[in-house]
Amino acid sequence: MSDDPRFDRAAREWVDVGPALAPAGAVAAAMAKIASIERPRRRGWRPGVRPVWRGSLAGWLGAAAGLIAAVVVLSAQFGGIASPGGSSSPGSLPTAAPTPVPTAVDTTRWITFTSNLYGYSFRVPPTFQGSPSGDFWTLEKYRNQYDANHGDDILTDEGVRLFVWSIASEEGLDLPGYVDALIDAGGAVGAVCPQPREDWTEIAIDDTAGLMINNTCNSPWAMAVTEAGGRFYTFRVESIVDYPDNPVFRAIVASVDLRPEDAVDPPAPTGSAALPTSSSP
Amino acid sequence: VDRRLVERAIEGDRDAFASLALLVSDSLYAVAYRILRDPGLAEDALQNTLVMAWRHLDGLRDPDRFEAWIRRVLVHASYAEARRRGRETATVRRISMTDELVDDGAAVIDRDEIERAFRRLSAEHRAIFVLHYYLGLPLVDIASTLGIPDGTARSRLHYAIRALRALMQPDRMATLEEVNLA
Numbered sequence: 001m002s003d004d005p006r007f008d009r010a011a012r013e014w015v016d017v018g019p020a021l022a023p024a025g026a027v028a029a030a031m032a033k034i035a036s037i038e039r040p041r042r043r044g045w046r047p048g049v050r051p052v053w054r055g056s057l058a059g060w061l062g063a064a065a066g067l068i069a070a071v072v073v074l075s076a077q078f079g080g081i082a083s084p085g086g087s088s089s090p091g092s093l094p095t096a097a098p099t100p101v102p103t104a105v106d107t108t109r110w111i112t113f114t115s116n117l118y119g120y121s122f123r124v125p126p127t128f129q130g131s132p133s134g135d136f137w138t139l140e141k142y143r144n145q146y147d148a149n150h151g152d153d154i155l156t157d158e159g160v161r162l163f164v165w166s167i168a169s170e171e172g173l174d175l176p177g178y179v180d181a182l183i184d185a186g187g188a189v190g191a192v193c194p195q196p197r198e199d200w201t202e203i204a205i206d207d208t209a210g211l212m213i214n215n216t217c218n219s220p221w222a223m224a225v226t227e228a229g230g231r232f233y234t235f236r237v238e239s240i241v242d243y244p245d246n247p248v249f250r251a252i253v254a255s256v257d258l259r260p261e262d263a264v265d266p267p268a269p270t271g272s273a274a275l276p277t278s279s280s281p
Numbered sequence: 282v283d284r285r286l287v288e289r290a291i292e293g294d295r296d297a298f299a300s301l302a303l304l305v306s307d308s309l310y311a312v313a314y315r316i317l318r319d320p321g322l323a324e325d326a327l328q329n330t331l332v333m334a335w336r337h338l339d340g341l342r343d344p345d346r347f348e349a350w351i352r353r354v355l356v357h358a359s360y361a362e363a364r365r366r367g368r369e370t371a372t373v374r375r376i377s378m379t380d381e382l383v384d385d386g387a388a389v390i391d392r393d394e395i396e397r398a399f400r401r402l403s404a405e406h407r408a409i410f411v412l413h414y415y416l417g418l419p420l421v422d423i424a425s426t427l428g429i430p431d432g433t434a435r436s437r438l439h440y441a442i443r444a445l446r447a448l449m450q451p452d453r454m455a456t457l458e459e460v461n462l463a
Contacts, residue, residue, distance in 0.1 A: 007446065008414075014395045015315055015415045022310035026324050027302045030331035034295065037335060129364070155361060221428055238428045 105251040115152055118166040119263030120233060123255035125248065128162070130154045139167050139181060139232075151234070161238045162252070166231045166263055175211060176200075178232045179225055203250075205233065206258040212250075222246075224253045229260025287344035298338070302331050305348060309355045315411040316359045318400055323359075330358040352426050356408050363404040398448035406441035413438055 107123060113130045114121035124130075131153040151165025173181065176197060201212040203224060210226030210233075224235040235256070237249045282304060289297035309330060314323035334351050341350050399407060405427075412423045424434035 004446075007442075010392070010395065011410070011414045011442075011445075014392045015411060017392070018311065018314050019320070020307060020311050022306040022327060023320070023324050026310065026327050027299070027306045027331065030302065030328040031295070031299050033328070033332050034298070034335045037332070131364070155364060161357065161360070 105247050107251055107255065110255070113152070113154060115164070116262055117264050118151065118164070118233075119229075119231065119259045119261070120164070120166065121257045121259070122164070122235075122252055124154060124162070124252055125156070127156045128154050128160075129156070133165065139170055139173075139178070160248070162249075163236045163238075164234065166233045166260070168265060169227060169230050169232055175209075175225060175227045175232070178227070179211060179213060179223075182223075182234070203253065205235075205253055206256050208258060210253075212253075222249060224249075226258070228258045229263075231260045231263055233258060282347050284344045287341075287347045291338050291341060291344065298335055301347070302334075305351055306331070309351065312352070312411055312415065313355055313359050313362075315415050316356070316404065316407045317362060318396075322362045326355065326358040326362045329361070330355040333358060349422065349425055353428055356412075356427060359408060360404050394449050395445070398445050401448050402441065402444055405437065406444055409434065409438050410441045410445065 109126055110123040111126050111128075112121055112123050113128075115132060117133065133152050151163050154162040154164065167178075169178075179200070199214070201214070203210045203212045205224060205226040206228070208226045208228045210224055212222065212224050214222045221236060221238045223237075226233050233256075235249075235253055237246075237252075282301065286297050286301055290301055306327060310323055310327045313326040313330075314320060317323050317326060330351065334354050337354075341347060399410070402410070409423060409427065412418045412426060418426065420434050420438070421431050423438070424431040427434060427437075429437070
């Protein structure tokens with residue numbers, strides 16, 4: 001992979017050195033914790049979304065209804081993430097439920113994450129820990145370095161991770177074009193699992209028309225995007241759970257307060273390969 | 282892994298899950314250790330992985346993908362462990378796409394040199410390095426494990442290797458750029 005066989009060989013030899021067996025008792029200790037954790041039965045319901053996006057006015061207005069739907073969820077779904085206490089007791093759930101009763105995500109204990117660099121704030125469950133970015137992002141930079149962690153990185157022990165950032169709009173590029181640009185850069189959608197526009201969903205983010213792109217194929221992520229004040233805003237979630245269309249993420253997106261007027265523009269480049277070296281939010 | 286065992290665990294059978302945990306724990310621990318380079322952190326990551334897996338196992342759609350799925354949980358747990366313990370470096374080292382590494386044909390690649398450089402990589406770069414060099418996973422499986430697009434996996438591995446090699450020869454990497462995220 002490195003185009004240097006010596007390095008590859010040395011890397012393999014080095015990484016092979018180390019323990020191959022888990023410590024005695026590690027599994028037993030985990031099982032002891034698990035003994036007190038009740039888990040609801042398999043989830044069989046996903047919150048309704050209206051597929052097929054095109055930019056009609058009626059469609060944008062319809063997004064408001066979608067937003068309301070976004071915060072309506074199964075009580076069981078992501079209960080361990082939305083509420084620090086863990087999942088609901090199984091007694092409160094239907095045992096064989098073709099039509100579960102939706103309930104709202106409880107956001108009363110959520111905390112606010114604010115970025116003065118990117119110009120937004122939003123609320124997340126208290127288990128999420130933010131690592132603010134100190135780095136400017138531009139679409140050009142994203143195209144060239146999509147590997148790097150972009151924007152604010154918000155992680156939870158429950159295996160859910162948010163990347164959030166805003167980028168100054170480019171002339172002639174609309175919101176779907178921005179998503180296409182992310183896709184073209186390879187940082188949003190894999191070639192194995194393309195997410196065609198027909199599968200995008202209209203949403204509203206802070207009363208602004210936006211899009212939700214869910215990967216339901218091979219890797220669990222979703223992305224919500226919008227444009228406001230000359231900036232593209234991106235909210236991307238990665239999750240250990242097998243599908244990303246999750247109500248907690250939608251509730252996070254529903255809490256967004258866009259403040260493009262507060263966002264900081266990157267300094268003008270000084271050379272062909274110049275990138276901003278550092279900045280503070 | 283026996284599909285029926287996974288299905289029973291999905292349905293809430295703790296004994297089945299315990300059997301699964303025993304089957305995969307050695308492999309998971311070995312991967313966590315190689316990412317975190319610390320036995321205590323790796324054990325915590327393993328235990329958290331098993332707890333998270335139990336909580337969210339009913340989100341697994343295809344029981345045949347259990348091993349890949351729980352490996353993904355482990356990687357996320359390792360990220361969280363690295364961050365919680367403050368072991369993850371606060372400085373991301375970024376290399377311009379245009380920079381070229383110096384190829385010193387006479388250089389001897391020393392394990393200690395790799396170890397020191399590896400510890401300075403981000404957790405994401407360490408994880409993809411381990412999945413590639415230790416487990417030997419193809420890129421498409423790495424992408425699935427990390428929950429990232431396959432194009433990102435390819436690029437991330439490329440950057441991880443470049444970053445590691447750059448950190449192994451810092452004096453010759455005048456173009457290395459540091460971006461303080463703290």
